[in-house]
Amino acid sequence: MEKLLVKVQNLSAGFFSTIVLKEINLEIPAHKVVALIGPSGCGKSTFLRCLNRMHEEVPGAEVKGQILLEDQNIYDKFIDPVLVRRKVGMVFQKPNPFPGLSIFDNVAVGLKLMGVKKKVLYERVETSLKQAALWDEVKDILKRQGTSLSGGQQQRLCIARALAINPSVVLMDEPTSALDPISTSRIENLIRRLKEQVTVIIVTHNMQQASRISDKTAFLLSGELVEYEKTSKIFTNPSERKTEAYITGRFG
Amino acid sequence: MLIMLPVVARGTEEILKMVPNHIREAGLALGIPRWKVILYILIPGVASMLVTVLMLSIARIAGETAPLLFTSLGNQYHIRNLNEPIATLPVQIYEFSKSGFEQMENQAWAGAMVLVLFIFFINFFTRISLFFYKKDRVKKKFK
Structure with a gap:
């Protein structure tokens, strides 16, 4: 049996009184x-943001149920959300490198603020940029501003930034929806390679993308989990109508 | 200095609010505590704007007269401790300019000149240093 990393049990979430997620149960290997x-x-x-406790950063957010990450409920009272977020990294829809920081600092800042020594820092930045398939393009211009890169490069920079702190899960919220097809395919290749090191949970509006890169697919509809199966099964022989x-595409 | 605080605080607040939310979230998602996100990630991004706010508020308080009449109370003589009324340039200019003696009026003009030059040089040097700072960065960029 494959090892389970994340177990979501009876997770409900919402804003003020609107309920967005209803009793989600899901297991992620x-x-x-x-x-x-x-x-x-x-x-x-919202589901994605619950997984690293970013959901509660929005005013009025409410969460019920539990999420077990390596058998530890991340919604326990004594758990610091900051520590959860170090285990569960996140990449956003729009590339968002930190303005005013160099390419190097963009990747290094998380480690720096965690108190990693300068000697180790350079190596860690290099490895994460290599993992994100960006090293060859930026190794000579590390001092340049992160925002001076192209959109696709910026997004890979953001992935490198998330990988730098060694998370065990990386959440991606439509990481390629703001990018052109070439950058998209690069990032898809990247994701396929990344799963050797981390677990990737990716939100996408692109069915082909889901079928190309994912091992398992979950279909959500108005806050309920309709189906969660192997990707090959969902796209060839789904059990739910x-x-x-x-x-x-015959929705509605 | 104290009079400057609210202006600087408000200005800084407004500037930090201008930083798009997704930058803040990106910082938080890296597992960085909120105060560190603000101090080490947001502030470096808006540093030059903050300097501008600081300059403007210095210029503003340097010309402030009326509040000083009630706070530092004005004193034409030397002070022996900080609890006594203190002389301030704007109040001095005000007092001298309505005195009626030509000599004192001339001194008031001179005082005004000092104020203007003071602000001018502060701004001048900040701009110059900012310019070289940026130039330095540009050089590094293409190294």
């Missing part, structure tokens, strides 16, 4: 790519 698909507003992003309707 280690070193796999899991895709979340579903129409806009179905709670994919709703899933079939959605992935074939």
